[in-house]
Amino acid sequence: MKKAVVLLSGGLDSTTALYLAKEQGFEVYSISFNYGQRHNKELECAKNIAEKAGVKQHIVVNTNMDAWGGSALTDESIEVPEGDENRKDIPVTYVPARNMIFLAYAASYAEVVGAQDVFIGVSQVDYSGYVDCREEFIKAMENAINMGTVCAVEQGRKIKIHAPFMFMTKTQEIELGMKLGVDYSDTWTCYKGDELPCGECDSCLLRIKAFEEAGFQDPLQYKK
Amino acid sequence: MKKAVVLLSGGLDSTTALYLAKEQGFEVYSISFNYGQRHNKELECAKNIAEKAGVKQHIVVNTNMDAWGGSALTDESIEVPEGDENRKDIPVTYVPARNMIFLAYAASYAEVVGAQDVFIGVSQVDYSGYVDCREEFIKAMENAINMGTVCAVEQGRKIKIHAPFMFMTKTQEIELGMKLGVDYSDTWTCYKGDELPCGECDSCLLRIKAFEEAGFQDPLQYKK
Numbered sequence: 001m002k003k004a005v006v007l008l009s010g011g012l013d014s015t016t017a018l019y020l021a022k023e024q025g026f027e028v029y030s031i032s033f034n035y036g037q038r039h040n041k042e043l044e045c046a047k048n049i050a051e052k053a054g055v056k057q058h059i060v061v062n063t064n065m066d067a068w069g070g071s072a073l074t075d076e077s078i079e080v081p082e083g084d085e086n087r088k089d090i091p092v093t094y095v096p097a098r099n100m101i102f103l104a105y106a107a108s109y110a111e112v113v114g115a116q117d118v119f120i121g122v123s124q125v126d127y128s129g130y131v132d133c134r135e136e137f138i139k140a141m142e143n144a145i146n147m148g149t150v151c152a153v154e155q156g157r158k159i160k161i162h163a164p165f166m167f168m169t170k171t172q173e174i175e176l177g178m179k180l181g182v183d184y185s186d187t188w189t190c191y192k193g194d195e196l197p198c199g200e201c202d203s204c205l206l207r208i209k210a211f212e213e214a215g216f217q218d219p220l221q222y223k224k
Numbered sequence: 225m226k227k228a229v230v231l232l233s234g235g236l237d238s239t240t241a242l243y244l245a246k247e248q249g250f251e252v253y254s255i256s257f258n259y260g261q262r263h264n265k266e267l268e269c270a271k272n273i274a275e276k277a278g279v280k281q282h283i284v285v286n287t288n289m290d291a292w293g294g295s296a297l298t299d300e301s302i303e304v305p306e307g308d309e310n311r312k313d314i315p316v317t318y319v320p321a322r323n324m325i326f327l328a329y330a331a332s333y334a335e336v337v338g339a340q341d342v343f344i345g346v347s348q349v350d351y352s353g354y355v356d357c358r359e360e361f362i363k364a365m366e367n368a369i370n371m372g373t374v375c376a377v378e379q380g381r382k383i384k385i386h387a388p389f390m391f392m393t394k395t396q397e398i399e400l401g402m403k404l405g406v407d408y409s410d411t412w413t414c415y416k417g418d419e420l421p422c423g424e425c426d427s428c429l430l431r432i433k434a435f436e437e438a439g440f441q442d443p444l445q446y447k448k
Binding site for chain 1: 284287288289318323336353373377
């Protein structure tokens with residue numbers, strides 16, 4: 001059975017990516033990151049999702065990306081802003097080089113378990129200023145991985161990064177996920193970690209709008 | 225003053241790189257990794273070296289790369305082998321994608337502090353099967369960093385990775401370090417973490433030989 005490493009945050013995108021990898025016949029090794037984000041809701045969701053999906057192994061990397069702050073997601077002194085659908089500048093929720101760090105770990109994990117495929121749920125369509133969600137970056141990172149791992153350089157086992165939603169809207173992604181049987185009540189999207197999602201941050205707004213457009217009921221209950 | 229992030233393990237190479245960055249007029253931000261390696265000797269050395277060199281900020285990233293093992297440096301069940309100067313295969317001390325992970329963190333740190341220069345003490349000459357020490361990889365990673373950070377993509381502040389020892393032997397590096405005033409008694413090279421360096425592992429053997437060839441006395445005392 002082909003093996004794949006799936007970056008699993010517990011959010012909507014990565015969960016859909018996990019189901020897609022399974023549908024494509026991969027044995028899944030999932031990886032989550034406890035990187036000093038404001039809350040652990042997503043991490044709990046990720047663990048539960050991995051278990052329900054029957055992954056071969058689920059790993060949580062602990063790391064202190066909050067040591068140097070720089071983002072509202074890791075720095076308690078920066079507030080998560082109210083949502084703004086027309087935001088044009090780089091949001092303060094941007095975590096510098098986050099996907100690069102995540103993909104580097106995924107490459108290491110893939111090399112150890114013998115996987116040649118890595119799935120990441122990024123999209124260039126809704127990327128909101130997160131430059132590490134663009135195809136150009138993913139291709140550059142795939143190239144770096146294939147220059148910097150023994151499996152690729154010495155053993156002819158190149159690693160491919162799959163970013164299946166790169167050119168899909170979130171609406172299209174949800175439509176696909178519903179076909180794949182994803183239970184979106186298992187996922188967490190809100191930037192904040194309260195009992196119920198806030199319904200007001202950029203992340204909640206994008207999700208709510210996408211469910212509406214896809215014509216499905218979002219199974220989550222929102223505070224507002 | 226120009227800022228540079230220096231990957232500082234506390235070993236001979238990274239310490240020489242730190243002194244070189246200072247000599248070139250950079251204000252230094254050093255970064256070390258506590259990644260589940262077998263011992264903390266290097267980390268203690270790194271902290272001490274950073275302090276003595278008067279860096280602006282020294283950061284230690286804690287992360288559990290030992291979660292999936294795969295290397296004698298992070299997996300207690302794999303023994304560090306006796307040294308072999310003629311080793312041709314990939315040594316078990318190879319940590320998959322380690323420099324990729326380190327450089328990704330360095331990029332994140334650089335973006336936050338506003339540095340455009342990153343120093344890493346790798347060499348392709350003595351690389352002993354560590355494919356992530358080759359120039360091809362460093363160039364590929366530099367490209368990925370410049371595709372995946374806001375400073376490079378949106379703000380025109382590209383990041384350059386300096387690997388000044390890429391084509392130097394360790395002997396040449398020590399000659400340079402002595403000119404720069406590096407105190408090599410502050411550094412730790414042995415793969416093991418005993419009170420004295422073993423003098424027998426690959427890493428010790430390379431160091432001992434290089435000091436002999438450079439015609440300097442290694443200030444460290446060895447067990448054997």
